[in-house]
Amino acid sequence: MGKDSKTKDAGAKGKGKGKQAAGGSDENASKGKGKSGKASDGLGTCTYVKARHILCEKQGKINEAYQKLQDGWLSNGDKVPPAEFAKLASEYSECPSGKKGGDLGWFPRGKMAGPFQDVAFATQIGATSAPFKSTHGYHVILCEGRKN
Incomplete structure (x- = not known):
């Protein structure tokens, strides 16, 4: 139960950070409506994601890495x-x-386990997820691309 609630929270946080990447969505909106009729943000409609991640065993270490991202760009x-x-x-x-x-x-x-996959496929292109926990430890993901 706890994992599910953390995953939803992390996904929501990841989406919030994704707003910073939404600037170029006008182009995607015109493409997204036509063929499939699905949401133009592309979230949940792709079958492949290109991503980078940081994995740490300890929550404090991933929070330190995320703080550097916050201080440098995200804030x-x-x-x-x-x-x-x-x-x-x-x-x-x-x-x-x-x-x-x-x-x-x-x-x-x-291919990826539960929470990792959920966050990877919910994070917009160019956006960085908030820290979240999986069975392997604590992660931050940078989504670099999507395709079908």
């Missing part, structure tokens, strides 16, 4: 540049992907 409403996110992932992430700047590449729906 100003800016997007975190992938290269800057990659630097923080190299410094903070305890996942083997940290050596590659947290790059997970493209992955399909169903």
Whole structure:
């Protein structure tokens, strides 16, 4: 039960941070309405996501990494540049992907476990999720792309 509520909270927070990336949604809105009739934000309609992440065993460490993102970009409403996110992932992430700047590449729906997948597919392109917990530890995700 606790995991579900945390996942929903993290997803909601991730969506809130995604507002900073919504500036270019006018172009997507004209494309999104036509064929499928689904929401133009593209959330929940794609089958693949390209993402980077930072994984830490301890909540305090992920909060420290997230604070650096906040101080550098998010508090100003800016997007975190992938290269800057990659630097923080190299410094903070305890996942083997940290050596590659947290790059997970493209992955399909169903490949990642529960909360990670939920947050990855709910975070808008260019946006950074709030810290959240999965079975592997604490994460922050940067969504870099979507495709079907």
